[in-house]
Amino acid sequence: MHSGPASRSHRVERAYPGRYLSFHLGCGAYGLDILRVREIIAMIDITPLPGTPDFVRGIINLRGRIIPVVELRRRLGIAAAADDDQACIIVVEREGREGSDPRLTGVIVDRVSEIVDIDADSIGPAPRPARGTGAGFISGVGRVQDTVIPLLAIDRILHAGEVAPSGGGAGDAVTEAA
Amino acid sequence: MDHASQFETLARAAMAADAHDPPALAALHEQLDTIAAALNATDPAPLHDAVDTGRRLLTSLLLRETDDPEGALALVRRSIEEILSCLPDRAPASARSDEENELLAAWVAGCTDALSRLEAAILATEDASSTTAADDARRIIHTIKGEAGVLSLDAVRRAAHDLESAIEIAESGPDGFPAEAALAFVDWMKSAVEVLDGGGSSLPPDTSVRTALARLQADDGGTGDGTAAASGKPGVPDAGGDGTLAEFVSEAREHLACAESNLLRLEAAPDDPEPVNAVFRAFHTIKGVAGFLGLDLIVRIAHGAETLLDRARADRTFRMERDALDVALAAGDLLGRLLDAVDGSSVPPRAECDALLERLVAVLDGRTTPPPPAAAATAGPVGAGSTGTGSAGAGPAGAGSPRRMAEQTVKVSTSRLDTLLTMVSELVIAQQMIIHDPAVRAIAGPRLQSSVAQATKIIRNLHDLTMSLRMVTVRSTFQKMARLVRDIAARSGKQITLVTEGEETEFDRTVIEEIGDPLVHLVRNACDHGIESPAERIACGKAPTGRLTLRACHQGGSVIVDIEDDGRGLDRDRILRTAIERGLLAHEQCSAGITDREVWQLIFLPGFSTAAEVTDLSGRGVGMDVVRRNIERVRGTIEIHSAPGSGTRFRFSLPLTMAIIDGMVVRVGAGRFVLPTLAIEQCMRPVAARVTAVAGRGDMAVIRGELLPVYRLGRVLGLRGSDAEPVHSLLLVLDTPHGRCCVIVDEILGQQQVVIKSLDPSMPVPRSIAGGAILGDGRIALILDPAGLVAEAADSDA
Structure with missing residues (x-):
């Protein structure tokens, strides 16, 4: 088990024991490092942002601050579904420059469930992904009671720059229409 | 030990010494002895070493043991340089003027950002897939080095320089980028910036950097000797200090800035009594408060300067020009440095105070004084008369002169x-x-x-x-350039008039911050390399006085800043030649007709700058990469116009990002967008006959006899469900820096002021989107940048 100091490597995120926010997406539960969660807000109006990858739903006004919102379903390759009234936005703090305010990004999930403690004995390395989608998006797995939930490598997931818009995105609509 | 005055004289003596002049050498030796005696265990080891080396060399020189006295003396000079460089608090030898203090403050502010970018780049070098990270890191280090050089932060400059060399060596080796050493540099810089930010000037010892560099050398099989052991001097100053004192220092700085700008005004109009009064008041106030606080040196200098100005007020035949002006400016600078010393972080330059007071007395006596070694030629307007030939009145004796109509202000963080x-x-x-x-x-x-x-x-x-x-005028930014121009002109013996236009133009604070450095670079380039010497100008049939114009204005929803000189212009052939030499351009490309515009773009290429320095290609390369990056960071563009012999103009077009704009809220499909009202020329229903499809060029419309491209906003932005019924939509004619165009929107919803909020920088948004605005209902509308829109539409057409 990795019990060393929590030095975050820039290439591979690795899960550490601690408290996690668990939430549901499709039929599965996932965990998100609670230290990265700024707040959880109800679904609000999202303004679409042209030219961004398709998993970026748009931008929202978080009390005067404009932050992007990512649709986690699309990002993780889970079939899309309409938002119901349990759907909400988890506002996540991202790795930013030291000293400056952390960058915030909203993440749409189906519903949040609870906060769980995952200690060193219940945490394990991420399984190697079978397919290309979502490679490196899981930083580890945690055992919660009888189930095992994947813990998200959230910085990797939210790093929009390295992902080219996949087919059907707004970017394609330009050529489609022209 | 009291280093300051000792080392001042030592440095001067070393420069003046002659290898064949035994008494001078003996004096030098004696001084080194005194220093050696004063050294103690707390002084860094290299200092001890350097002093010893100097003494040994001098002894052998004096005893004529050496075959090459000149060479030996050169070595002595070098060790004395080393001694000086060992002193962290060398501030007195290179103390800062008030102007530089402002630059320094700006630099400190920007440095934190640069350091975090550097850190990120260094970390990225460890990622094998990143190819540009090392280049980025190198560029940032280089910039830091250059800026530190300008600001006389020798320790920083040296460390950055050594690191640069180390990187160069390491990268050619098997280990690649020396991340450890670079990170040590970053950490050290962070603590240094903290000290500078707190108003201190003694930087922390760069031991960690040295150690890391030494280790690198050792790995390299080189000589990783004891340079690492340097334990620095003590003395991180207490940044807080007494409240009254701190207040005095900050107020005095403002007075000095005011005095300086008025002195520069005087230079242009020596007969104007108002600047004289203003300068007098500034010095007088400083003197008064300093007296109250018991700061004797400051009182003496301020008093001296005040006397000079008083003379100018009272005596109609005494004019503030040339010597008098120089002395007054020097007094201002010196006061600035004394203010630095107030918090105890540096030693007051006593010797210079005496020298300055002597010059003051001399000027008052009507003698011409030898200018200090730094300022050689006088610049600025040609005032042929020497002191004492003034004809016009110097104004009323100022006891009852009206107070400056400065607005009452409060400083807020x-x-x-x-x-x-x-x-x-x-x-x-x-x-x-x-x-x-x-x-x-x-x-x-x-x-x-x-x-x-x-x-x-x-x-x-x-x-x-x-x-x-949030809005500030560009005035103070332009004013800073005035001093820069004057100093460069004085140093290079050129005559340059600075003309500023549109100082009242308001910019968003963030934009002002970003254009400061690029302006300094370009102004320096224009003065150093663009504008010719008087003789050369006369030979070309131009007026001997060069002209540098800084202009700011709003235009079509953009902010424009021009830096224009009437110098020799860019040298197309030399730029091309250098580009080919550097492998940035193939020969064939060059022989094929390459436009001027393309040629000018070459000077922004990273790596081009060093070539320019080495080959002295009319200098225009230095730091241009930095200029471009800063401007691009605020989503601006740079345009260059240059004609051989008649000058160069750099034009920044800055979109109104981060500013407040008057916006027109329009609907396109289901989305709402804001267009800068200033960019909108006209608004009309697109009568079917007006918009026509032109083969190969898309939709066009004839507006007032001009054929303009028509863009359907919905299409350019890739929105669905709009443009259903073009007959019902509206045609807006936009004026952009890239020419006029028309856009089609579905509806105009209203007009309002909006604040441009930047979007998350990690999101790859199209150029047409300048940011987001939060409308009254709390929802977001995207703000469109007309210039980006045109560029993007043009790209997608192609």
């Missing part, structure tokens, strides 16, 4: 301002939500309605007021 702005925005949104809440709307009481209307009005005013707080 910018972070508080930002918080205020955010909170007011939230207030507006919260209020909108209350008004639109069904429960509130159900109450139909007239009293409630009038209260709500009242609150709405107050909040709107509050909002407008808060928004205006």
Whole structure:
């Protein structure tokens, strides 16, 4: 088990024991490092942002601050579904420059469930992904009671720059229409 | 030990010494002896070493043991240089003028950002897939080095330089980028910046950097000797200090800045009594408060300067020009340095005070004084008369002169301002939500309605007021350039007049911050390399005095800043030659007709700058990469116009990002967008006949006899469900820096002031989107950048 100091490597995120926010997406539960969660807000109006990858739903006004919102379903390759009234936005703090305010990004999930403690004995390395989608998006797995939930490598997931818009995105609509 | 004056004289003596002049050498030796005696264990080891080496060399010189006295003396000079460089508090030898202090403050502010970028780049070098990271890191280090050089931060400059060399060596080796050493540098710089930010000037010892560099050398099989052991001098100053004192220092600095700008005004118009009075008042105030605080040196200098100005006020035949002006400026600079020393972080330059007072007396006596070694030629307008030939009146004796009509101001930290702005925005949104809440709307009481209307009005005013707080005029930025121009002109013996236009143009604070450095680079380039010497200018049939124009204005929703000189212009052939030499351009490309515009773009290429320095290619390369990056960071563009022999113009077009704009809110499909009202020339229904499809060029419309491209906003932005019925939509004619064009929108919803909020920089948004605005209902509308829109539409056509 990795019990060393929590030095975050820039290439591979690795899960550490601690408290996690668990939430549901499709039929599965996932965990998100609670230290990265700024707040959880109800679904609000999202303004679409042209030219961004398709998993970026748009931008929202978080009390005067404009932050992007990512649709986690699309990002993780889970079939899309309409938002119901349990759907909400988890506002996540991202790795930013030291000293400056952390960058915030909203993440749409189906519903949040609870906060769980995952200690060193219940945490394990991420399984190697079978397919290309979502490679490196899981930083580890945690055992919660009888189930095992994947813990998200959230910085990797939210790093929009390295992902080219996949087919059907707004970017394609330009050529489609022209 | 008291280093300051000792080392001052030592440095001077070393420079003046002659290898064949035994008495001078003996004196030098004696001074080194004194220093050696004063050294103690707490002084760094290299200092001990350097002093010893110097003494040994001098002894052998004196005893004529050496075959090459010149060479030996050179070595002595080098060890003395080393001694000086060992002193962290070398501030007295290179103390900063008030101007530089401002530059320094700006640099410190920007440095934190640069360091975090550097850190990120260094970390990225460890990622094998990143190819540009090492280049980025190198460029940032290089910039830091250059800026530190300008600001006389020798320790920083040296460390950065050594690191640069180390990187070069390491990268050619098997280990690649030396991340450890670079990170040590970053950490050290961070603590250094902290000290500088706190107003101190003694930087922390760079031991860690040295150790890391030494280790690198050792790994390399080189000589990783004991340079690492340097334990620095003590003395991180107490940044806080006494409140009164701190207040005095900050006020005195303002007075000095005011004095300086007025002195420069005087240079242009020596007969104007008002600047004289203003300068007099500035020095007088400083003197008064310094006397109260018991700061004797400051009192002496301020008193001297005040006497000089008083003479200028009272004596009509005494004019403030040349010597008098130089001395007054020097007094201002010196006071600035004395203020540095007030907090105890550096040693007051006593020797210079005496020298300056002597010069003051000499000027008052009407003698011409030898200028100090630094300022050689006098620059500026040709005032042929020497002291004492003034004809016009120097104005009334100023006892009752009107007070400056300065607005009463309070200083507020910018972070508080930002918080205020955010909170007011939230207030507006919260209020909108209350008004639109069904429960509130159900109450139909007239009293409630009038209260709500009242609150709405107050909040709107509050909002407008808060928004205006962010805006600053470009005046002070331009004023800083005045001193820069004067200094360069003086140093290079050129005559340059600085003309500024549109100083009142208001910019968003963030934009001002970003254009400061590029302006310094370009102004320096224009003065150093663009504008010719008087002789050369006369030979070309131009007036001997060169002209540098700084201009700011709003144009079509953009902010424009011009830096224009009437110098020799860019040298197309040399740029091309250098580009080919550097492998940036193939020969064939060059022989094929390459446009001027393309050639000028070459100077922005990273790596081009070093070539320019080495080959002295009319200099225009230095730091241009930095200029471009800064401007691009605020989504601006740079345009260059240059004609051989008649000058060069750099034009920054800055979009109004981060500023407040008057916006036209339009609907396209289901989305709302904001267009800068200033960019909108005209608005009309697109009569079917007006818009026609032109083969190969898309839709065009004839507007006032001009054929303009027509862009359907919905298409350019990739929106669905719009443009269904073009007959019902509207045609807006836009004026952009890239020419005029028309856009089609579905509906105009209204006009309002909006604050441009930047979007998350990690999101790859199209160029047509300048940011987001939060409208009254709390929802976001995207703000469109007309220039980006045109560029993007042109790209997608191609």
